[in-house]
Amino acid sequence: MEKQQIFDIWKENTEWFRKNYERFKRKYDNKWILIRNKKIVAAESNLSRIMEIAKRYNPNEIMVEYVQSKKIAMFF
Amino acid sequence: MITLRFRGFTIGKRPIIQVFFEIPALKISKMINFLVDTGSIFSAITEKEAMLMGIDCSMLPDSKVETIGFGGFFKTKIINKPVILTFRSEKGEEYKIRYSSGFIVILAPPNLSSEDRERFLGLTPNVLGMDVLTKFKIHIDKHTTVLELAQKKRKRKV
Numbered sequence: 001m002e003k004q005q006i007f008d009i010w011k012e013n014t015e016w017f018r019k020n021y022e023r024f025k026r027k028y029d030n031k032w033i034l035i036r037n038k039k040i041v042a043a044e045s046n047l048s049r050i051m052e053i054a055k056r057y058n059p060n061e062i063m064v065e066y067v068q069s070k071k072i073a074m075f076f
Numbered sequence: 077m078i079t080l081r082f083r084g085f086t087i088g089k090r091p092i093i094q095v096f097f098e099i100p101a102l103k104i105s106k107m108i109n110f111l112v113d114t115g116s117i118f119s120a121i122t123e124k125e126a127m128l129m130g131i132d133c134s135m136l137p138d139s140k141v142e143t144i145g146f147g148g149f150f151k152t153k154i155i156n157k158p159v160i161l162t163f164r165s166e167k168g169e170e171y172k173i174r175y176s177s178g179f180i181v182i183l184a185p186p187n188l189s190s191e192d193r194e195r196f197l198g199l200t201p202n203v204l205g206m207d208v209l210t211k212f213k214i215h216i217d218k219h220t221t222v223l224e225l226a227q228k229k230r231k232r233k234v
Binding site: 003004006007009010011014015017018021030032045046047051054059060063064065066068072 | 085087088092094096105106107109124127128129130162164168170193194195197198199
């Protein structure tokens with residue numbers, strides 16, 4: 001897969017995730033979600049389980065994100 | 077001089093930029109969303125991201141840098157192979173940064189409960205620290221994050 005195409009796919013998925021983040025917080029609270037082609041293809045409470053599912057896909061076509069509705073103060 | 081602009085997002089009030097992360101020696105690459113973190117000296121990826129690239133973190137050497145955050149000390153490893161970070165500008169130009177000093181991988185502390193480990197790995201971001209960010213001018217607002225890079229215009233050979 002061309003690098004430019006990888007950038008485009010990633011940008012689309014990230015933008016889609018950002019736009020739908022509030023909805024995901026209601027539906028997938030405290031879950032890991034696997035995004036591919038602007039769709040959620042898996043949601044799991046356990047990271048190792050979502051990693052097993054992620055192995056089926058090209059890592060450049062998917063995003064794995066954790067969703068939490070509870071606000072948390074983060075300091076880095 | 078020309079200015080390259082790299083546009084990211086602001087997700088959940090956090091400035092995020094997309095970077096293509098490559099470890100040529102291991103033939104591994106992956107797009108990664110990085111938090112633009114001017115408070116961090118070093119850049120780092122999380123254990124989760126390393127796992128997605130197929131890296132077994134237990135095989136990586138320990139980082140010599142002691143790592144501390146507001147939550148206290150945490151364990152880090154390093155990728156002891158050169159890493160290439162590729163940024164893509166709004167106009168499609170690529171800008172590469174070669175990182176040879178050992179890219180840091182943040183691990184969950186071993187004493188965490190399984191529930192806290194999930195949350196740690198889920199909520200800890202990949203960070204782009206000042207070791208990389210000093211090359212750029214940074215603009216952040218409610219919706220977007222932009223890194224700007226001024227570059228000398230290359231002369232065309234005739």
